Amino acid sequence: MALIVQKYGGTSVGSPERIKNVAKRVAKTRAQGHDVVVVVSAMSGETNRLVALAHEMQEIPDPRELDVVLATGEQVTIGLLAMALKDIGVDARSYTGWQVAVRTDNAHNKARIENIDDAKMRADLQDGRVVIVAGFQGVTADGNVSTLGRGGSDTSAVALAAALKADECQIYTDVDGVYSTDPRVVPEARRMDTITFDEMLELASLGSKVLQIRSVEFAGKYRVRLRVLSSLEENGEGTLITFEEDENMEKAAVSGIAFDKNQARVNVRGVPDKPGIAYQILGAVADANIEVDMIIQSAGSEGTTDFSFTVPRNDYTQTIRLLEGLRDSIGAIEISGDDSVCKVSIVGLGMRSHVGIAAQMFRALAADNINIQMISTSEIKVSVLIDEKYMELATRVLHKEFGLDKA
Amino acid sequence: MALIVQKYGGTSVGSPERIKNVAKRVAKTRAQGHDVVVVVSAMSGETNRLVALAHEMQEIPDPRELDVVLATGEQVTIGLLAMALKDIGVDARSYTGWQVAVRTDNAHNKARIENIDDAKMRADLQDGRVVIVAGFQGVTADGNVSTLGRGGSDTSAVALAAALKADECQIYTDVDGVYSTDPRVVPEARRMDTITFDEMLELASLGSKVLQIRSVEFAGKYRVRLRVLSSLEENGEGTLITFEEDENMEKAAVSGIAFDKNQARVNVRGVPDKPGIAYQILGAVADANIEVDMIIQSAGSEGTTDFSFTVPRNDYTQTIRLLEGLRDSIGAIEISGDDSVCKVSIVGLGMRSHVGIAAQMFRALAADNINIQMISTSEIKVSVLIDEKYMELATRVLHKEFGLDKA
Numbered sequence: 001m002a003l004i005v006q007k008y009g010g011t012s013v014g015s016p017e018r019i020k021n022v023a024k025r026v027a028k029t030r031a032q033g034h035d036v037v038v039v040v041s042a043m044s045g046e047t048n049r050l051v052a053l054a055h056e057m058q059e060i061p062d063p064r065e066l067d068v069v070l071a072t073g074e075q076v077t078i079g080l081l082a083m084a085l086k087d088i089g090v091d092a093r094s095y096t097g098w099q100v101a102v103r104t105d106n107a108h109n110k111a112r113i114e115n116i117d118d119a120k121m122r123a124d125l126q127d128g129r130v131v132i133v134a135g136f137q138g139v140t141a142d143g144n145v146s147t148l149g150r151g152g153s154d155t156s157a158v159a160l161a162a163a164l165k166a167d168e169c170q171i172y173t174d175v176d177g178v179y180s181t182d183p184r185v186v187p188e189a190r191r192m193d194t195i196t197f198d199e200m201l202e203l204a205s206l207g208s209k210v211l212q213i214r215s216v217e218f219a220g221k222y223r224v225r226l227r228v229l230s231s232l233e234e235n236g237e238g239t240l241i242t243f244e245e246d247e248n249m250e251k252a253a254v255s256g257i258a259f260d261k262n263q264a265r266v267n268v269r270g271v272p273d274k275p276g277i278a279y280q281i282l283g284a285v286a287d288a289n290i291e292v293d294m295i296i297q298s299a300g301s302e303g304t305t306d307f308s309f310t311v312p313r314n315d316y317t318q319t320i321r322l323l324e325g326l327r328d329s330i331g332a333i334e335i336s337g338d339d340s341v342c343k344v345s346i347v348g349l350g351m352r353s354h355v356g357i358a359a360q361m362f363r364a365l366a367a368d369n370i371n372i373q374m375i376s377t378s379e380i381k382v383s384v385l386i387d388e389k390y391m392e393l394a395t396r397v398l399h400k401e402f403g404l405d406k407a
Numbered sequence: 408m409a410l411i412v413q414k415y416g417g418t419s420v421g422s423p424e425r426i427k428n429v430a431k432r433v434a435k436t437r438a439q440g441h442d443v444v445v446v447v448s449a450m451s452g453e454t455n456r457l458v459a460l461a462h463e464m465q466e467i468p469d470p471r472e473l474d475v476v477l478a479t480g481e482q483v484t485i486g487l488l489a490m491a492l493k494d495i496g497v498d499a500r501s502y503t504g505w506q507v508a509v510r511t512d513n514a515h516n517k518a519r520i521e522n523i524d525d526a527k528m529r530a531d532l533q534d535g536r537v538v539i540v541a542g543f544q545g546v547t548a549d550g551n552v553s554t555l556g557r558g559g560s561d562t563s564a565v566a567l568a569a570a571l572k573a574d575e576c577q578i579y580t581d582v583d584g585v586y587s588t589d590p591r592v593v594p595e596a597r598r599m600d601t602i603t604f605d606e607m608l609e610l611a612s613l614g615s616k617v618l619q620i621r622s623v624e625f626a627g628k629y630r631v632r633l634r635v636l637s638s639l640e641e642n643g644e645g646t647l648i649t650f651e652e653d654e655n656m657e658k659a660a661v662s663g664i665a666f667d668k669n670q671a672r673v674n675v676r677g678v679p680d681k682p683g684i685a686y687q688i689l690g691a692v693a694d695a696n697i698e699v700d701m702i703i704q705s706a707g708s709e710g711t712t713d714f715s716f717t718v719p720r721n722d723y724t725q726t727i728r729l730l731e732g733l734r735d736s737i738g739a740i741e742i743s744g745d746d747s748v749c750k751v752s753i754v755g756l757g758m759r760s761h762v763g764i765a766a767q768m769f770r771a772l773a774a775d776n777i778n779i780q781m782i783s784t785s786e787i788k789v790s791v792l793i794d795e796k797y798m799e800l801a802t803r804v805l806h807k808e809f810g811l812d813k814a
Contacts, residue, residue: 068486069487075475075482076476084464099551
């Protein structure tokens with residue numbers, strides 16, 4: 001008998017029929033003797049409908065009021081799922097974010113969970129009830145409705161699992177686990193039975209969309225046992241995200257490959273090589289609320305230096321314009337860039353103990369004439385920036401090179 | 408400078424465009440220097456959509472969970488209206504039922520308001536904000552979401568006006584006031600500038616659907632100045648519901664005519680005329696949760712007595728079946744009835760001082776060969792039960808007879 005938190009996303013609760021299926025799955029877990037807390041998203045399409053309504057009212061909807069409107073999506077689902085469970089004889093009770101209460105900070109539309117009161121949930125579990133909690137939402141200290149931002153339901157589930165010290169947090173989604181890379185790009189991609197937190201974190205932050213990165217961070221921080229499962233399959237084991245580096249892991253240097261098209265490269269050439277110049281350039285970009293990802297600095301000619309960095313593609317034009325305005329004050333010879341680039345990354349805990357992984361990666365790409373524009377590394381990943389037209393090719397080449405297509 | 412509560416129903420907020428129109432109207436009242444608290448319903452169609460979803464989950468949706476689902480309708484509208492107001496430069500803040508808080512009893516789906524905390528609203532008004540409150544909903548002492556039942560937004564508005572001691576509660580609807588009778592039946596029907604509470608209460612309970620009867624009762628109890636206005640017209644004065652019987656009132660004996668098709672007549676003939684027999688018959692009906700409206704008892708032959716009473720048409724078959732079952736124990740000779748009847752009523756404070764109004768009504772109906780099956784009277788109304796095929800004719804005849812078509 002365990003305490004299990006199950007999270008079902010918008011697609012899994014996208015119609016009355018699907019909500020009934022979720023109820024059956026919850027009832028099955030209950031019948032196995034487990035206590036169950038269910039976290040649900042809004043029915044698929046509902047959040048977009050509400051966002052569209054809000055945008056008809058205001059070009060940039062008021063953040064506080066947007067949260068009031070958006071939070072209704074999950075509130076509908078929790079009530080419907082409670083009814084569906086009661087209809088098949090399983091006692092259940094629903095809670096909104098403020099009812100639990102899931103206390104957050106005041107950052108509307110992207111609030112962070114500060115603490116969760118588990119008293120009501122504990123009492124219901126004690127009484128044999130399934131507890132259903134609206135994902136994605138919380139309440140501020142002032143009693144305002146807050147939401148956690150897109151994908152926030154994953155974070156809600158993990159936070160509830162941490163607060164309740166649940167034995168496992170199961171994220172049900174429309175894929176059956178975490179893959180070595182996107183199966184739409186590489187048909188040979190394999191589902192992994194386990195993956196470590198560090199790897200999952202790198203994969204999530206590198207553009208793999210199975211789990212929201214904040215939920216993975218949260219799970220890592222509070223040591224929540226996390227599993228990704230398919231809500232469509234009956235008996236899948238999914239992928240368990242582990243804290244332990246198990247034996248198998250040691251064998252493979254690379255466990256997954258991620259890619260990200262939301263990249264643009266900016267070059268600032270020929271600035272004087274003096275202290276503070278990096279801050280002058282990158283500080284201005286940060287002040288404009290633009291997130292810089294990869295950064296390289298290289299020596300230019302005659303006491304000058306060159307900077308290259310990447311920004312989200314949507315911010316490319318603004319970044320170039322901003323730097324053109326600074327050109328005289330920073331003394332740059334040229335501002336240029338390219339917004340048709342992409343980032344491809346290899347991730348693996350095994351890199352720690354294997355040498356030459358990066359070199360192997362570069363050689364494999366060179367063999368297929370894929371030019372590398374920038375390189376960035378961490379302890380367990382190597383990312384390269386390349387022309388976006390080679391993205392699929394590079395992913396396939398690397399998937400094969402590191403033996404990920406073999407069971 | 409006054410404090411005004413304005414309530415807009417589902418049709419008035421039925422689309423983004425209409426919500427913007429409501430915002431303009433609120434802004435106009437604000438520009439006149441008034442403090443404004445706005446109460447809104449769900450966008451038209453939304454409550455029905457949510458009810459349908461609930462019924463797909465459970466044949467009889469769990470009352471607590473149904474309220475969780477239904478309350479989202481108004482929550483969407485308050486957020487959208489706040490955005491629309493901010494978009495035209497009017498500061499505003501929205502509140503759900505639990506945020507205010509509007510405290511109710513635990514009767515889910517038909518909760519009654521117990522008290523309202525006005526602290527947050529007062530502070531916002533003080534700061535120059537328009538306050539927007541979700542109608543129809545509240546919160547129980549246990550922190551559960553409750554709803555007041557269909558039409559509950561009128562009651563919310565009146566209760567808020569009472570709690571805030573507002574100068575006026577304006578109910579915006581798709582008609583421009585209270586009419587002497589339904590203009591679809593009698594084209595000559597006149598809009599009344601004023602009507603007294605007692606009259607409005609009789610008209611509301613007799614089937615006139617302009618205002619929900621509970622809201623009128625509430626307004627009477629807390630002496631809230633209530634006005635019914637059109638949300639479509641620009642400068643209408645609507646109908647003011649007054650406590651004072653003004654001079655004009657004295658002149659007209661009858662101020663309005665109501666009709667109600669939701670009636671069925673039941674006859675119990677030839678029961679022994681002994682104490683307790685009325686209770687035996689009507690108590691059994693009440694125990695089955697069937698509401699009895701008109702009741703008459705008349706002497707039968709040889710120590711027996713006859714009962715006739717009316718019930719809502721939907722309960723007719725059940726009532727007949729129930730009485731057939733009791734027939735032997737009550738010793739009735741015959742159980743019969745008719746479910747194609749209707750009730751037509753004249754209402755007027757002037758009846759108190761005018762004599763012969765009832766007689767005048769019966770004579771007018773007789774002149775058009777309309778047979779009266781039952782009669783029921785109160786201090787300010789006379790109702791007759793007639794064949795439903797004469798309903799429109801009777802209404803027209805009486806409207807003319809009592810001079811209601813004259814300005």
